[in-house]
Amino acid sequence: MISHVEMPPVETDVFRARLFWLGRTPLTVGAGYLMKLATRQVRVTVDRIEKVIDAGSLAGADQGDQPQVVERNAVAEVVLRSRGLLALDEFRDLPNTGRFVLIEDYDTVGGGIIAMDGYPDQRSAVTRKSTNITAVEHRVTAEARARRNGHTGGVLWLTGLSGAGKSTLAIELEQRLFAKGYQVFVLDGDNVRHGLNANLGFSPEDRTENIRRVGEVAALFAEAGFLVLTAFISPYRADRERARSAAGAGFHEVHVRADLDVCEGRDPKGLYAKARRGEIRDFTGIDAPYEPPAAPELVVDTGRLSIEEAVQSVMDYIERRFAIAR
Missing domain, CATH: 2.40.30.10 (Translation factors)
Known part of the structure; x- marks a missing residue:
C-alpha cells in the first residue's frame, strides 16, 4: 500500500x-x-x-x-x-x-x-529507527549466572484486569522468593509510570508502547539472571507476544483471572467507579478491551482462590520451572 x-x-x-x-x-x-x-x-x-x-x-x-x-x-x-x-x-x-x-x-x-x-495502531511498536548498531557479547554466560543464583533467569508476566490481584501477588511473591535466596524484582504498572514511562498516557498506542518498553526491560533483567515479576494489565495479546519474543524461552505468561464483577466489587483504587461515571476514558473492561491469554503457562483464579492459595500456586510453579540444584 x-x-x-x-x-x-x-x-x-x-x-x-x-x-x-x-x-x-x-x-x-x-x-x-x-x-x-x-x-x-x-x-x-x-x-x-x-x-x-x-x-x-x-x-x-x-x-x-x-x-x-x-x-x-x-x-x-x-x-x-x-x-x-x-x-x-x-x-x-x-x-x-x-x-x-x-x-x-x-x-x-x-x-x-x-x-x-480501543485498539492501537501497532506501527510504532514494530518500527526500528536505530542504525549502525552492533550487539555486544557478554562474557558471563546464562549458565554461570544460574549456578551462582541457584535458579535460572526469567520473566513471570502477570496479566489480568485491574483489581484481579496482580500487584498483590507480585509483591508477596517477591518477598517470599527473596527470603529463599532468589534474585527477584517486581516491575509494577504504576511504578514504571513514575519514571521510565512517565511520558505515556493510556491511549491504545501509549499502552502498547508502555508494554513494549517493559517487555524489553524485563528481558534484560532476565538475561542478568533475575527472576522478574511483572504486574501489568497488558490488555492486548499482540503486546504480550512481543514481550514473549523479547524474553524468549524464559517468558512465562500467568493469567491472573477474575471476573469483571469481582474486580469491580474490589475496586481498590476507585478506578472502576470513576470509569462508570465517565471520569476515566478507555478503561480496560469498561470501554476498552481486554484480550485474555489464549494459552498461558499458568492460570491463577483469584476469584476462587484465597491470597495464600494463589501465592502458593505460583510459588510451586516457580520452584518447578526455575530452581536448580546448587
Missing part, C-alpha cells in the same frame, strides 16, 4: 468491524474466513462477537452478555484477528481501505467497515 508519509495507514492484526452477514451458515466465534481488503486477501478469525442487531427491527438480538453466533441477514459488531499485521484504515478516515468482504468456499458471505476503537 502506498500512502503519504504524513498519513500512513494503520498497522494492526486486530480490529473492530460492523458487518452484514449473508452466509448460509451462521458466523461463529473462532470461525475463519478469507478477507478481501482492497487488493489483498488474508485469513482472519472471529475473535469476539460484541453485539448482534436484527436488520429488520434494528433491535439488539438477545443472546445474553456475549453473543456467539450471527445469523443470516443480521448486522453485528465483531472483532476480527489476522495472523500478521495488516495495513488498513478506519472507514471514517478512508472508506476505500476501511471496508472489506468475507469469503467462504468462494462465496461472499459478508461485508463490513473497519473501526479501531
Whole structure:
C-alpha cells in the first residue's frame, strides 16, 4: 500500500468491524474466513462477537452478555484477528481501505467497515529507527549466572484486569522468593509510570508502547539472571507476544483471572467507579478491551482462590520451572 508519509495507514492484526452477514451458515466465534481488503486477501478469525442487531427491527438480538453466533441477514459488531499485521484504515478516515468482504468456499458471505476503537495502531511498536548498531557479547554466560543464583533467569508476566490481584501477588511473591535466596524484582504498572514511562498516557498506542518498553526491560533483567515479576494489565495479546519474543524461552505468561464483577466489587483504587461515571476514558473492561491469554503457562483464579492459595500456586510453579540444584 502506498500512502503519504504524513498519513500512513494503520498497522494492526486486530480490529473492530460492523458487518452484514449473508452466509448460509451462521458466523461463529473462532470461525475463519478469507478477507478481501482492497487488493489483498488474508485469513482472519472471529475473535469476539460484541453485539448482534436484527436488520429488520434494528433491535439488539438477545443472546445474553456475549453473543456467539450471527445469523443470516443480521448486522453485528465483531472483532476480527489476522495472523500478521495488516495495513488498513478506519472507514471514517478512508472508506476505500476501511471496508472489506468475507469469503467462504468462494462465496461472499459478508461485508463490513473497519473501526479501531480501543485498539492501537501497532506501527510504532514494530518500527526500528536505530542504525549502525552492533550487539555486544557478554562474557558471563546464562549458565554461570544460574549456578551462582541457584535458579535460572526469567520473566513471570502477570496479566489480568485491574483489581484481579496482580500487584498483590507480585509483591508477596517477591518477598517470599527473596527470603529463599532468589534474585527477584517486581516491575509494577504504576511504578514504571513514575519514571521510565512517565511520558505515556493510556491511549491504545501509549499502552502498547508502555508494554513494549517493559517487555524489553524485563528481558534484560532476565538475561542478568533475575527472576522478574511483572504486574501489568497488558490488555492486548499482540503486546504480550512481543514481550514473549523479547524474553524468549524464559517468558512465562500467568493469567491472573477474575471476573469483571469481582474486580469491580474490589475496586481498590476507585478506578472502576470513576470509569462508570465517565471520569476515566478507555478503561480496560469498561470501554476498552481486554484480550485474555489464549494459552498461558499458568492460570491463577483469584476469584476462587484465597491470597495464600494463589501465592502458593505460583510459588510451586516457580520452584518447578526455575530452581536448580546448587
